[in-house]
Amino acid sequence: MEKKIDVELNAVRKTFGSNVVVDNFDLKIEQGECISFLGPSGCGKTTTLNMIAGFLDPDGGEISIKGKRMNGVPSNKRDLGMVFQTYSLFPHMTVAENVAYGLKLRKMPKAEIKDKVRKILELVKLPHVADRYPKQLSGGQRQRIAIARALVIEPSLLLLDEPLSNLDAKLREELRDELKRLHKETGVTTIFVTHDQEEALYLSDRIVVLDHGKVEQIGTPWDIYNRPASEFVHTFIGKSNRLPGTVRGSANGGMAVQTDAGFVLEAFADGRTFTTGESVVAYVRPEKIRLTESGALADTVRAAGTIRQLSFLGSFVECEVEVGSALVTVRMQMQDGLADYTAGRQVGLTWNPKDVFVFPRKEQ
Structure with missing residues (x-):
C-alpha cells in the first residue's frame, strides 16, 4: 500500500539579497518518515526548515503539509512541533508546566492535560522531574523535556533543528538513541537538521544532502554512503x-x-x-x-x-x-x-x- 505524502516541496526557492540560499528544492516526505537535511554551514538546511515551519516565506515554489498549501500560513496554524538546539524552556515554569504549555493554549481540559503530561514524561523516561525547574536539570534532560513539549501536542510533523549540537559526545549518543526510540514509538513524521553525518546516518530513513542551496542527493543512508551521486557527497560523508x-x-x-x-x-x-x-x-x-x-x-x-x-x-x-x-x-x-x-x-x-x-x- 502506497504511503501518504505528509510534506511536499515543489521548486522551493529562497534568496537574501543577491544570495540564493535555497535553489529549486523538490522533495516528498512520506507519512512516518524521518528525513535528515545534511550539509555544511550555509548550505540552506535550516532556512528550508524555517520555511516549512512558517518562520520564513519562500520567494518561489510551493510548500504543502498534509496536502494543504502552506505558503503564507502562519506557524501556529501548521500543526507542527519544533525542537531547537537551545532547548527554549521557560525558566520560571516547572517541567510539567513547560510540557503542558501548548496544551493550555489549545484550551484542553485540566484533567486531560495532566494525563497527557504524565504519559509523555514517561515516554521520555523523566516522570520523576515533573516538579523541577529547567535550571535543576542536566543538558540532556532539558533537551528531552523540549522534545516532550513538542510531542505532547501530537503534531502531524516534528521539526528538529540540530537538537544535539549543544551536548557533549556521550550525551549526544544517548539522546540520539532516545530520538530513534521515540520516532519508532510515536511514528510522527520528522525532519531533522544536522551537520553531523553520523547522526544523519543513524537516525534517518532518507537523507537530503545539501550544498550551497542545492540538493546534491536524496537517498537512504546506505545509498548516500555507498553510492554517492557526486564527489561532494562522497567527501562530505565519511x-x-x-x-x-x-x-x-x-x-x-x-x-x-x-x-x-x-x-x-x-x-x-x-x-x-x-x-x-x-x-x-x-x-x-x-x-x-x-x-x-x-x-x-x-x-x-x-x-x-x-x-x-x-x-x-x-x-x-x-x-x-x-x-x-x-x-x-x-x-x-x-x-x-x-x-x-x-x-x-x-x-x-x-x-x-x-x-x-x-x-x-x-x-x-
Missing part, C-alpha cells in the same frame, strides 16, 4: 583516501587509473563515462582496504607500501601507509594479530575495485 590520477584504459570490466602517487588503481566506472587520458580523482574509503603480507600473491595485492603511523581509536586502529608519494589511511577493526603491524613494516594493500569511486578532476 572519510576517504583521495588519489588524483589519469585514466589509463579499461581493466577487468572497469578501468585502470594511473595515480599521481605512482601506482595503478583498478576501479569500476559505476555508470560514469571516462576516456583514456582523462584527468580524474579516485577515492577509496579506509575501511574498504585490507593489509596483507608484502609478499602475497601479486593478483591479490593492489599496491605495496610502508607503515608510517598507527593510531589506536578504541574499537579500531587507523594505519597510515606510504604508497609511492601518497599516504593511504587504512582502518582496521581490533582483532588478533593486529599488534604485529608496526611502523616501518612493509605491507601489501588490497581492495575491491567496486569500492573505488572515480570522479572527473576539477580545476583547482
Whole structure:
C-alpha cells in the first residue's frame, strides 16, 4: 500500500539579497518518515526548515503539509512541533508546566492535560522531574523535556533543528538513541537538521544532502554512503583516501587509473563515462582496504607500501601507509594479530575495485 505524502516541496526557492540560499528544492516526505537535511554551514538546511515551519516565506515554489498549501500560513496554524538546539524552556515554569504549555493554549481540559503530561514524561523516561525547574536539570534532560513539549501536542510533523549540537559526545549518543526510540514509538513524521553525518546516518530513513542551496542527493543512508551521486557527497560523508590520477584504459570490466602517487588503481566506472587520458580523482574509503603480507600473491595485492603511523581509536586502529608519494589511511577493526603491524613494516594493500569511486578532476 502506497504511503501518504505528509510534506511536499515543489521548486522551493529562497534568496537574501543577491544570495540564493535555497535553489529549486523538490522533495516528498512520506507519512512516518524521518528525513535528515545534511550539509555544511550555509548550505540552506535550516532556512528550508524555517520555511516549512512558517518562520520564513519562500520567494518561489510551493510548500504543502498534509496536502494543504502552506505558503503564507502562519506557524501556529501548521500543526507542527519544533525542537531547537537551545532547548527554549521557560525558566520560571516547572517541567510539567513547560510540557503542558501548548496544551493550555489549545484550551484542553485540566484533567486531560495532566494525563497527557504524565504519559509523555514517561515516554521520555523523566516522570520523576515533573516538579523541577529547567535550571535543576542536566543538558540532556532539558533537551528531552523540549522534545516532550513538542510531542505532547501530537503534531502531524516534528521539526528538529540540530537538537544535539549543544551536548557533549556521550550525551549526544544517548539522546540520539532516545530520538530513534521515540520516532519508532510515536511514528510522527520528522525532519531533522544536522551537520553531523553520523547522526544523519543513524537516525534517518532518507537523507537530503545539501550544498550551497542545492540538493546534491536524496537517498537512504546506505545509498548516500555507498553510492554517492557526486564527489561532494562522497567527501562530505565519511572519510576517504583521495588519489588524483589519469585514466589509463579499461581493466577487468572497469578501468585502470594511473595515480599521481605512482601506482595503478583498478576501479569500476559505476555508470560514469571516462576516456583514456582523462584527468580524474579516485577515492577509496579506509575501511574498504585490507593489509596483507608484502609478499602475497601479486593478483591479490593492489599496491605495496610502508607503515608510517598507527593510531589506536578504541574499537579500531587507523594505519597510515606510504604508497609511492601518497599516504593511504587504512582502518582496521581490533582483532588478533593486529599488534604485529608496526611502523616501518612493509605491507601489501588490497581492495575491491567496486569500492573505488572515480570522479572527473576539477580545476583547482
